[in-house]
Amino acid sequence: MPISTRAFTVSGCLAVLMVLGLQTSSAAPKPAAVFSGKDVLMRPDGYRQWVFVGSSLGISYARDPEAGSTRPMLFHNVYIDPQAYGEFLKTKRFPEGTAMAMELTTSETKKEPGLQGTQQNEFAGLEVSVKDRTRFDGGWGYFLFTGPAGTLRDRAKAQAPETCWACHHEHAVTDHVFTQFYPVLRAVATSAPSTRDRQAERP
Numbered sequence: 001m002p003i004s005t006r007a008f009t010v011s012g013c014l015a016v017l018m019v020l021g022l023q024t025s026s027a028a029p030k031p032a033a034v035f036s037g038k039d040v041l042m043r044p045d046g047y048r049q050w051v052f053v054g055s056s057l058g059i060s061y062a063r064d065p066e067a068g069s070t071r072p073m074l075f076h077n078v079y080i081d082p083q084a085y086g087e088f089l090k091t092k093r094f095p096e097g098t099a100m101a102m103e104l105t106t107s108e109t110k111k112e113p114g115l116q117g118t119q120q121n122e123f124a125g126l127e128v129s130v131k132d133r134t135r136f137d138g139g140w141g142y143f144l145f146t147g148p149a150g151t152l153r154d155r156a157k158a159q160a161p162e163t164c165w166a167c168h169h170e171h172a173v174t175d176h177v178f179t180q181f182y183p184v185l186r187a188v189a190t191s192a193p194s195t196r197d198r199q200a201e202r203p
């Protein structure tokens with residue numbers, strides 16, 4: 001075989017290998033929400049690397065504003081999985097499979113000479129929501145991973161609709177998500193359909 005042909009064959013093989021390699025690396029990314037059976041969610045890995053959409057302190061829809069006011073307020077830090085964020089940027093809708101994580105931390109307020117303000121302190125819990133119409137009648141499932149004494153559970157079963165979904169259905173502005181409190185999403189969502197415009201009814 002003349003050298004030039006051999007060189008061609010070798011480079012041809014390399015090209016095929018590179019294409020195969022590209023195909024492998026462009027295979028569908030792992031979904032953010034991994035279920036065991038129909039409605040048990042595994043605690044998502046690496047949610048602190050998701051897109052951080054906002055943080056709030058003491059937001060509540062409790063009818064009695066004094067309820068729970070003796071306890072220190074918790075920070076709520078909210079993240080969305082990066083694939084869903086990318087879709088939301090393009091379509092202004094949360095795609096099927098969207099996962100959102102809300103990590104809770106305790107707060108501590110300093111009023112000392114030379115140091116004032118409120119900071120986040122210890123991790124105190126984790127709540128997750130997942131959009132999946134094939135699993136949840138109202139479109140979204142809600143999961144509580146907070147365990148006893150600051151621990152987190154490895155898996156969580158979907159909560160009953162009246163425990164979580166109902167409040168999100170009533171008060172959240174964009175498809176059961178509280179975009180009104182997340183400037184990062186609100187900036188995208190201003191023209192997205194609101195929860196009330198949607199067909200989803202109480203299951």
Ligand code: HEC
Nearest residue numbers: 056059061076100102127128129142143163164167177178
């Ligand atoms: C009485 C109203 C209410 C109930 C009940 C409720 N939530 Fe929420 N949830 C909120 C509000 C308000 C926010 C906005 C963020 C915040 O709290 O700072 C929120 C935000 C979230 C988020 C962040 C994504 C989003 O949808 O905005 C998750 C995840 C979440 N809640 C999970 C749960 C889970 C799990 C339960 C049930 C165990 C639950 N929620 C019950 C009011 C509620």
